[in-house]
Amino acid sequence: MMDDDPRAEPERDDRILETMAARLALLLARPLPPALLQPPLDLVMTILKRRHPGAFERLTELPEAEIVVDPIDMPMAFRLRLGGGEMRLSVCRRDDIGEPAALVRGDFAVLLDLMEGRTDGDALFFSRELTVIGDTSPVVALRNAVDGEDIDMLADIAAMLGPFGRLVRPARGAASRARSSLVGLHDLLLGPALRRVEGVERRLTRLEGR
Amino acid sequence: MSKLSYGPVLFNWSPETWRDAHFRIADEAPIDSVQLGEIVCSKRAPFLAPHLPAVIERLQAAGKEVILASPALVTTERERQAVRELIESADLPIEANDIGALPHLAGRPHMVGPLVNVYNEQALAWMAKRGATRVTLPAEIAGPAIATIAAAAQALSVEVEVQVFGRLPLAISARCYHARALGLHKDGCQFVCGQDADGMEVTTLDGEAFLAVNGTQTLSQSYHALLPELGALTGAGVTRFRLWPHACDMVAVARLFRDVLDGHAEPGPALETLRGLLGGAELANGYYHGKQGVAFAAE
Amino acid sequence: MGAFELICPAGTLASLKAAVDAGADSVYCGFRDETNARNFPGLNFSRAEMRQGVEYAHARGKKVFLAANTYAAAGRFAPWKAAVDDAAAIGLDAVILADIGVLDYAAGRHDGLGLHLSVQASASNPDAIRFYQEAFGIRRVVLPRVLTTADIARLNQEVSIETEVFVFGGMCPMAEGRCALSSYVTGLSPNSQGVCSPAEHVRYEERGTQMVSRLGGYTINVFEKDEPAGYPTLCKGRFVARGKTSYLFEEPTSLNAIGMLPELKAAGVVALKIEGRQRGRAYIQQVVSAHRAAIDAFGAGRAVASDRLGAVTEGGRETTGAYTKAWR
Numbered sequence: 001m002m003d004d005d006p007r008a009e010p011e012r013d014d015r016i017l018e019t020m021a022a023r024l025a026l027l028l029a030r031p032l033p034p035a036l037l038q039p040p041l042d043l044v045m046t047i048l049k050r051r052h053p054g055a056f057e058r059l060t061e062l063p064e065a066e067i068v069v070d071p072i073d074m075p076m077a078f079r080l081r082l083g084g085g086e087m088r089l090s091v092c093r094r095d096d097i098g099e100p101a102a103l104v105r106g107d108f109a110v111l112l113d114l115m116e117g118r119t120d121g122d123a124l125f126f127s128r129e130l131t132v133i134g135d136t137s138p139v140v141a142l143r144n145a146v147d148g149e150d151i152d153m154l155a156d157i158a159a160m161l162g163p164f165g166r167l168v169r170p171a172r173g174a175a176s177r178a179r180s181s182l183v184g185l186h187d188l189l190l191g192p193a194l195r196r197v198e199g200v201e202r203r204l205t206r207l208e209g210r
Numbered sequence: 211m212s213k214l215s216y217g218p219v220l221f222n223w224s225p226e227t228w229r230d231a232h233f234r235i236a237d238e239a240p241i242d243s244v245q246l247g248e249i250v251c252s253k254r255a256p257f258l259a260p261h262l263p264a265v266i267e268r269l270q271a272a273g274k275e276v277i278l279a280s281p282a283l284v285t286t287e288r289e290r291q292a293v294r295e296l297i298e299s300a301d302l303p304i305e306a307n308d309i310g311a312l313p314h315l316a317g318r319p320h321m322v323g324p325l326v327n328v329y330n331e332q333a334l335a336w337m338a339k340r341g342a343t344r345v346t347l348p349a350e351i352a353g354p355a356i357a358t359i360a361a362a363a364q365a366l367s368v369e370v371e372v373q374v375f376g377r378l379p380l381a382i383s384a385r386c387y388h389a390r391a392l393g394l395h396k397d398g399c400q401f402v403c404g405q406d407a408d409g410m411e412v413t414t415l416d417g418e419a420f421l422a423v424n425g426t427q428t429l430s431q432s433y434h435a436l437l438p439e440l441g442a443l444t445g446a447g448v449t450r451f452r453l454w455p456h457a458c459d460m461v462a463v464a465r466l467f468r469d470v471l472d473g474h475a476e477p478g479p480a481l482e483t484l485r486g487l488l489g490g491a492e493l494a495n496g497y498y499h500g501k502q503g504v505a506f507a508a509e
Numbered sequence: 510m511g512a513f514e515l516i517c518p519a520g521t522l523a524s525l526k527a528a529v530d531a532g533a534d535s536v537y538c539g540f541r542d543e544t545n546a547r548n549f550p551g552l553n554f555s556r557a558e559m560r561q562g563v564e565y566a567h568a569r570g571k572k573v574f575l576a577a578n579t580y581a582a583a584g585r586f587a588p589w590k591a592a593v594d595d596a597a598a599i600g601l602d603a604v605i606l607a608d609i610g611v612l613d614y615a616a617g618r619h620d621g622l623g624l625h626l627s628v629q630a631s632a633s634n635p636d637a638i639r640f641y642q643e644a645f646g647i648r649r650v651v652l653p654r655v656l657t658t659a660d661i662a663r664l665n666q667e668v669s670i671e672t673e674v675f676v677f678g679g680m681c682p683m684a685e686g687r688c689a690l691s692s693y694v695t696g697l698s699p700n701s702q703g704v705c706s707p708a709e710h711v712r713y714e715e716r717g718t719q720m721v722s723r724l725g726g727y728t729i730n731v732f733e734k735d736e737p738a739g740y741p742t743l744c745k746g747r748f749v750a751r752g753k754t755s756y757l758f759e760e761p762t763s764l765n766a767i768g769m770l771p772e773l774k775a776a777g778v779v780a781l782k783i784e785g786r787q788r789g790r791a792y793i794q795q796v797v798s799a800h801r802a803a804i805d806a807f808g809a810g811r812a813v814a815s816d817r818l819g820a821v822t823e824g825g826r827e828t829t830g831a832y833t834k835a836w837r
Contacts, residue, residue, distance in 0.1 A: 054558075058551050117523070120792035123821040126761070128735050133715060136741075137550055137708035144551030147789045148521030283684055284634045285660055293636070309630070310637035327630075327686060327700065329580035332610025350692045350701065355583035380690050381683040381744075384655035385837045387757055391750045396837035412757060413749045416728045421690075421743075423750065423757070428683070430693055496696065502725055503693040 041078075041089045048087075055145040060085050065101040065138035068092065071108035082138055102134040117147050212440075212471050213242035213450045214464055215346075215371060217324075218249050218279040218305075220379065220454065221424055222404040229261040231455065236265075236272040239461045240468040243450070244269050247279035247296070249307050249325070250382070251425045252289045253399070255281075266302070277303045280311040282325045283382045283426070305346075312340065319343045324373055324452070325382070329355075331362035338366040346371040346452055349378045349434065352500040357446035364447050372443055374436040375463060375484075376454025377409060377422050377429040378494075378503060387423045396426075407457040419492060432494035432504055435484055437470050438477035439498050458487050512770070512808035514780035516574070516673060517797045520552040520787055525562040525573070527790040532801025535572040537605060538562065538786065539703075544577045544592040546629055547786040548703030560599050572602040576786075578627035579703045580608045580686075590614060597622045605651065606630075607686055616645040626650040628675070629686035629700070635667040642670050649673055651782060654764070655684050658772040658832050665777030674773060677796060678784025679823065680764040680830050682744050690743040694725030711741045722746075737761065739823035761824030766832055767800065770807045792821050 049056045064083035071077070077097060081088045097103070104111070110129050113119040121143045124130035132139050216235055219228055235241050246265065248255040269276050278300050280293050290310065297304055297314040306312055307323040322328060322337050324346040337345055345368060347356060356372060363370045388410060389399040403410075409422030409429050422429040433456075436443070440451065451471070453463060466483055469475035475483075485493060496505030517533035519525035528536045539545025541553040554562060559575075566573045577592040589611045596604045597619035604622060606612050607629035615624055628651040632638045641647045649671040652661060665672055681688065685699075692698030695710040706724055714721045718734045722741045729746030732738050739745045739761020748757045764784070766773065773781070781804070783796055796818060803813045819825060830836055 054555075062550065114789075117790050120789040120795075120821055122740075122788055122823075123792065126738050126823050127820070127825060128720075128732070128738060131713075131720070133713050135709065136711040136713065140708040141550035143789070144520065144549065144787075148523050148551070283631075283655065283687075284637075285655055287663060290634050290636060308634075308637065309632060309640055310634045313636050313640045313643070325687065327580055327608070329608065329701065330583040330586065330610045332581065332586060332613060333608060336609050336613050348689070348700075350689045350698055351583070358584035378689070378693070380693050381688040383683045383758075384831050385682055385758075391753070391755065391757055395835065397834070410750055414728045415731050415747060415749065415754065417749070418727060420727060420748065428690065428758070497692070500696065502696040503689065504725075505696075 037091050041091070045087055045089055052149050055149050056087065058145045059083070059142065060087050062138060062141050065135070067138050067142060068097050068100040068103045069111060070094070070097070070103060070105040071111050072105055073108050080142070082142065100134065102132060102136065102139045104139055105131040105133070114143070115146060117149075121147070212444050212448070214240060214467055214471075215243040215245065215450050215452045216241045216460070216464070217373075217376070217452050217454045218245040218247050220250055220427060220429070221407055221409060221457075222251070222254050222401060223407060223457075224404065225257045225261050227407075228258055229265055231460065232265040233268050234461060235464075236268040236274060239464040241274060241453075241464050243275040243277060245277045245279040245305055245323075247281075249279050249282045249323075250427045251386070251403070252281060252286070252292060253396075254401070254403075254425075255292065275303075277305050277321055279305040279323060280307050282307045282323075282379075283384065284308045284310050285384060303343075315341065317341050322346065324348055324371075325379065328359075331359050334359055334362055334368060334370075335366055338363075338368045342368060344369040344371055344450065346373065346450075349373050349380070350497050350503060353439070353442065353446075353498050354500075356443065356448065356498075360443075360447035369450055370448050371450040371452055372436070372448050373434060374440070374443075374451040374453065375467065376434055376456055377431065378434045378497075379427060379429055379454075380421070380503075381428040383426045383428075386426050387428065388425045391423065399425075430494060430503060432492040432506070433484075433488055434495065434497070434503070435481065435493040436495055436498055437467070437480045437484065439495065440467070440470055440477065444471070456488075458489075462487055511804045512774060513778065513804050514673075515797070515800055515804055516780050516782040517793065517800075518678075518783055518786040518788070519562070519793065520547065520549070521790070522554065522558045522562050522565075524786075524788075524790040524793045526565055527793045528797050529566050529569055529571050531794050531797035533571060533797050535574055535602070535780075536562070536566060537574040537576050537782075539576045540592055540595070542588055542592075543582075543701070543703045544579055544588050546576060546578050546627075546699050546703045548579075549787050550708060552787060556595055556599065559595075559601070563600050567600070574603045574605055574625065575601045576605045576627065577611065578605050578607045578629045580629075580700045581610050582701065586610065586614075593618070593622075603649070612641070612645040612647070623648050625673070627686070628653055631655075631684045631686045633684065635664050638664070638668050638670065642668075649780070651675075653685055654680055655831050657834050658769065658776050659834075661773075661778060662776035671779040672777065673780035673782055674766075674778050675764055675784055676766045676773070676781040677800065677818070678763055678788075679740065680759070680762070680784070680828065682759040682830075688744075694727055694743065696725075706740065706742045713741075737825040745823065760826060760828075762826040762828045763822035763824075764830045765818060765822065765827035766829050767803050767813065767818070769829060769832055770803065770813055772832070774807070788821075796821060 059082050062083040067080045069078040076091045079090045079092045305321040305323040307325040321344040322342045328345050360370045386396040388403040392402050403425040409424040412421040414420050419431045422431045470480050494506050497503040499507045514534045516535045517528040519536045519538045525536050539553045563573045575596040581589040593615045603625050605625040605627045607627040624647045626641050626647045631653045633653045638650050651673045691705045697704050697707045699705045710725045712723045720732045722730045744758040745761045799817050806813050
């Protein structure tokens with residue numbers, strides 16, 4: 001599908017993921033209206049569905065449930081709606097979390113590590129770095145679906161982002177590097193980020209048309 | 211004609227209490243078969259041995275079928291030897307409560323106890339082929355599955371027995387929780403399990419009644435009680451019903467179940483009578499109804 | 510293969526690859542249904558994924574075993590029959606079974622498909638093992654976690670088939686396959702549905718700064734802030750008996766017998782098994798490589814490092830479990 005296989009360079013996968021996550025984090029850090037954040041989040045869902053139909057199906061086939069993922073060191077949380085044939089990711093303010101089926105809480109870096117499959121969710125739970133409140137079953141299902149996939153989804157994003165994916169060269173190591181690189185990335189990324197989403201969508205459309 | 215069976219005493223009763231309880235069953239209870247033997251902890255077995263002949267004799271004289279129950283968890287050489295001796299020396303039928311008893315019973319009529327996993331008609335057929343004449347089903351099997359197995363059993367001429375009364379044996383371990391709770395080890399346990407005639411009560415951190423510990427065994431704290439369900443079980447082809455021995459008036463419990471089976475008592479009021487005999491203890495029947503075992507579902 | 514065959518868990522294709530890459534000799538996994546004892550939401554293999562997994566492992570000279578180790582439901586034998594037949598068709602190397610009905614079905618049916626006796630069968634003595642061997646031709650038994658190394662050594666003197674033991678991971682203090690604690694409060698059991706403490710019956714609640722874990726509506730533990738936690742199973746819960754609150758059955762802890770390789774070797778154990786099909790691939794990668802290194806070091810007569818896995822253990826604690834007599 002791609003001209004060059006992004007998986008050939010595993011370190012780049014890591015960087016891409018950090019880039020995406022950092023960008024979202026940056027966006028979150030700004031007092032932007034949540035509606036403006038929806039396009040990149042929808043894009044993540046679109047890519048998941050396209051690249052990982054198995055995982056996507058597993059998640060959409062679950063009983064309907066809402067999980068709030070709350071990175072405690074970020075100003076906002078994510079709301080993930082699973083089941084009932086679809087899946088939707090949005091952001092929510094911490095004072096508007098409501099009563100989701102489950103709440104997953106931890107440092108942004110911890111949650112990022114978990115998403116990357118770099119760390120074991122059970123171990124984080126045992127050490128209390130990760131908190132789960134409410135019904136554990138959608139959380140377990142989500143974890144299993146995410147963990148069962150290689151992170152080439154993010155490599156895909158990178159390939160589609162073109163040079164954007166190579167702009168960042170944070171040090172290799174723990175996921176905290178994503179957070180520590182935030183300051184340096186701030187000026188570089190914040191402006192172009194939203195415009196770039198449109199470009200990515202165009203590229204996605206082209207790819208799907210092949 | 212459905213029969214009542216009196217399971218092996220699971221608790222560490224004093225030898226005299228154990229003997230007298232069986233004498234009373236022999237003399238007064240409408241019980242058809244009695245399982246004898248220490249199946250939970252091999253350390254307790256020597257204490258019962260001196261009274262065993264008299265108890266067997268008294269039960270047989272009263273026309274009860276006497277069955278020797280083999281231990282539930284066999285790990286040491288000494289325990290293994292005890293199983294072999296039990297089976298080789300006995301001229302009484304044996305109930306196997308560990309798979310390890312089965313090779314010694316091949317081709318000889320025997321019973322398979324509730325602590326051996328028979329969950330389906332395939333396993334039942336296999337047991338029947340090997341000489342099992344009666345199989346007591348594990349506690350967690352629900353009504354429809356019991357019916358399926360009982361139907362298969364009729365074709366195989368195997369009798370199916372179902373647990374209908376008592377705290378349910380839920381788990382067995384190599385570790386002694388009675389000793390652990392009192393800061394002791396299994397070696398050097400001081401037989402502290404003997405302090406709780408129906409098991410040591412375990413509550414949750416919120417103070418809810420929950421489990422009962424009996425040495426290496428963990429039981430439900432609620433008393434499993436299938437009385438309104440007896441009709442459906444009988445209709446499905448279950449022919450024998452097991453009562454687990456407890457410190458309460460077991461003769462009265464046996465009479466209650468007999469009366470309901472014979473149509474001489476209504477199941478609803480009988481449940482209330484049973485609750486009274488247990489000093490108001492919680493009853494449970496969830497497993498039969500496909501729910502959590504602790505649930506008590508009105509039919 | 511080194512001093513021991515290393516048997517590793519996989520709940521997903523990604524984990525299977527991680528296990529193979531990290532040095533597993535064999536990987537065990539289950540189909541995505543109630544035929545296996547880790548029937549968790551979103552976990553386990555479709556037939557297509559299993560085919561890919563077997564291909565990946567075989568291409569690297571590794572084996573794949575199917576865990577079909579629940580007890581078949583009465584009147585509904587088809588899923589277990591299909592699991593055995595599909596394992597053979599896909600080319601798995603062995604099936605790990607517990608139910609006598611399923612064993613009877615599988616015995617001698619498919620050439621090249623070995624039969625292993627699951628830990629769920631709780632065959633804890635030579636007589637029980639001999640019984641399964643003679644009746645169904647099992648070629649390996651996974652020993653229940655109730656035996657000491659001395660028990661295992663004695664057992665191996667009498668048993669002619671291979672013995673496999675758990676070396677790392679979650680540990681049942683109860684005899685496996687003979688525990689109805691989960692079904693008592695949730696209605697679902699490891700034996701029948703392949704789940705212990707199913708996620709849909711687990712809830713965590715915040716009570717001030719404390720975290721309360723509830724199973725089937727019962728409070729099974731209360732953790733202070735930052736106090737290490739474990740799985741929400743009854744056997745690792747805190748209860749009150751005789752007025753005293755304690756971990757009555759077992760603390761939140763994981764088995765770690767990596768330091769006992771000499772004893773296990775002397776006891777005649779052939780294969781070492783890591784628990785954790787429900788764990789993430791980060792766990793698989795870390796735990797499998799640590800064991801690969803340990804087995805290789807042991808095989809070469811070097812010292813075995815045993816202190817590298819604390820972070821992935823329940824409650825941050827380790828035990829050698831029933832392998833040492835004091836545990837009892």
